Amino acid sequence: MKSEEGLGFMVFSEAELIHATNNYDNSRILGKGGNGTVYKGIIKNNIPVAVKRCGLVDERQKKEFGKEMLILSQLNHKNIVKLVGCCLEVEVPILVYEFVMNGTLFELIHGNNKALQISFSTLLRIAHEAAEGLRFLHLDASPPVIHGDVKTSNILLDENYMAKVSDFGASTLAPSDKEQFVTKVQGTWGYLDPEYIQTFQLTNKSDVYSFGVILLEILTGQLPMKLEGPDKQICLSTIFLSAMKDNNLDAMLMSHVKGQESMELLRGLANLAKKCLDTCGDNRPSMKDVADELNGLRKHSMHPWVLLDVDTEAESLLEGGSTGGYEIELSGYPMGENENKPINPRSSYYEK
Known part of the structure; x- marks a missing residue:
């Protein structure tokens, strides 16, 4: 060596x-x-x-x-x-x-260890850290990097449950015109930017869309693709956007979340997810904006009596300690190539 x-x-x-x-x-x-x-x-x-x-x-x-x-x-x-x-x-x-020892965010949300308890503020922190990693890729890496396969199973968790973005097999170095044309759509269904599917044009806003789906998983505890009948699947993002349009966010939220966190905070996170999931990439926020808003939401979670306005400067919110928590309803494992073999929730999962 x-x-x-x-x-x-x-x-x-x-x-x-x-x-x-x-x-x-x-x-x-x-x-x-x-x-x-x-x-x-x-x-x-x-x-x-x-x-x-x-x-x-x-x-x-x-x-x-x-x-x-x-x-x-x-x-x-x-x-x-x-x-x-x-x-x-x-x-x-x-x-x-x-080696990253505590598995993935997917396993934390969707795994089957029902004894595991995690506070919502911890999930919010993990989302914020993952957003900071993606912000670094888009803005500070030289040259900038588009990840191309952002999903909960590609967010690893270390011994302190700190997020580490992984799996760069679908990534690309961003060209100077900020666009990347591909001949075959790569990524994971349920997370794929609809604009990318139509245009074969990969941009940093494609990562933003996928990150919006991650926020939905944290809010709802549901998988990115849902079965609707024996032969039909529907994207979680489609269900969520319809619920938001009908002013029915409450029906989408996990029961553990409601009552443990203020609806003001949850609406703030839902509105951020909605912005990330805009069908037009130009209308989506940058990963820097997403990371900044998550920082503001985290501070509101720590001090729920502080008035929440995620569009204002994060510095206007106070520092403090966490409140509230809930037990995640865990319902399955991410599968590798052998789809019948579950992944150990205490192992790292580097490839989906």
Whole structure:
């Protein structure tokens, strides 16, 4: 294992990673997906890592792994998963990430550990941290990065349940004209920007739309795609926007949330989600605006007696401690390529 001059990560030999993962033993699997399998590994000095290994070798996989390595090697932010290193001795690079121990936001909202209790203010904090990570990608990364597959299963949670945005296989470096044309729509149904589906034009506002769906999951506890009858699925965003139009937000909210948080706060979060889900990308807020509004909402959650106006400066709201909490109704696991195999809610899930 060595540090390559000019690179911000380590270069591992193939033998080192075979040893670290006990020859890629099945018991070490953290997650599976279309782009490969992620294993828990132990490297020098007993440091845990997550090793992402491509299963199928083809030109698309080579390109996506290479792109992910290029993007992550240039990013350094507390709310973005860190690339520790890679192995270049194989046909498709093997990527080595920091190990993030507490699973994903998807598992926290939709998993089946009913004994787990989490305050709504904690979920709000996780959303704010994820927004800060995306804001960094859009504004401060050089060049800027469009994530392209923002979803709750790509928000990892560390030992303190701090958010770390992960999985950059669908990401792209934003060109100078801020637009990216693609020949095939990538992403996850339920989170996909309808404007992107129609135009094949990927922009940072595509990430904003997907983040709006994450806010809906936090508010409602429901999955992004819902079954409506035996053969019909409908997007949560469609149901939510219809409820907002009919002034029926209350029917969408989890029973645990109502009564624990003020309706003023919940309406503020719902209105932010609605802005993110605007069918016209130009009308959506930037990720900076989203992060700022979430910061204001968090401060209102800490001090519910403070009048809430998420469009005003966040500094007008006071600092303070959390109030209230609820038990999440957990109803399922994110599935990898083997859709019948549940993911351990205490493991990290790096690939969907």
